[in-house]
Amino acid sequence: MLKEERHKIILREINLHNKVLTTDLSEHLIVSEDTIRRDLNELADLDLILKVHGGAMSKTFHYPFDGQHPVYAHQAKQVIAHKAIGLFKKDMLILMEGGTTIMEIAKQIPGDLQATFFTVCPQVALKLAEHENIDVITIGGRLAKNANIHTGAGVINELSNIKFDLCIIGTNGISVQNGLTDSDWEVVHVIKAMIDAAKKVAVVCIAEKFNTVQKIKISDISDVDYIITELSPDSPVLSAYTGKAKPVLI
Incomplete structure (x- = not known):
């Protein structure tokens, strides 16, 4: 090659x-x-x-704020963000991870939404703080520089003490057989704790990541409630993920 x-x-x-x-x-x-x-x-x-x-x-x-480097699949991530916001309701406790798709969600939150957002990502917290009507709480710990989220036992312990209405996470790999996967051991443990701490869990993911697998498993597909992608739920790309009680394709 x-x-x-x-x-x-x-x-x-x-x-x-x-x-x-x-x-x-x-x-x-x-x-x-x-x-x-x-x-x-x-x-x-x-x-x-x-x-x-x-x-x-x-x-x-x-560097999600500098505007010098174009976001990969930006249009698709904007579509995903618009869909995800449809799950937000007044007075919810919403937990968000990090990543470029979740940053798009943070940007698009309606100005009249009244809710409380928790996040393990400093950059997402700063973007959320631009919205006047929402409260923003960060869950702190050691910053994993390769993932831009807080990790460690302190973060996991804090998450275990709260029951969120909705959790929004990304994933680096997703498939029916292997579920959600990632390559970072510490990040995986934090995302597991986020899933356990929420009544409902939504995974946001561009279609290119479907049927890709990383080395470390986060959870089974059945452990999440929604999969949100830029595609229509009836797209042939998503056919393997339909016909199950969980998750709902959006």
Whole structure:
């Protein structure tokens, strides 16, 4: 495979999953980790990605406010955000994770909504705080720089003491067989705690992530109540996820 082809695939994987590991790219592209590290260095030198320990991440994901780096699949994420907001009701306690799709939700919240939002993501908290009629509470802990959310036992303990009406999470992998998956051990534990703390759980996910699998399982599909994507619920892409009591496709 030519270097230019590898670079295209690497950029797609980073844009799609926000962050990638050198080891995973090496396996996926069937090249050495040294080759991947050289590729990542070149892409970083071109200001296309951000190198982090063990891999790389999207510059948009790391710097969601600067406006200098276009959001991947931005139009699709705007559609998802519009759909997700349809679940919000007055006086709800709503828990939100982080990521570029959830940032879109935070941007689109109607100005007249009165609700209380909790989040484990500092960037999402700042965006939520721009809305005058909602209360914003952050759940703090050690900041996982590769994921931009707070992690650790303190976060999990705080989550266990609250029962939220609705939880909004993203996912880096989703399939019928493997459920929701991610590549970050600490992030997985926080998302598990978020799911356990909520009466209803919605997963927001662009269609490109369907039928992709990361190394660590978060939950079964049946553990969530809604899957929200930019596609119509009757799209053939979603056919494997229909016909079940849970989740509802939106």
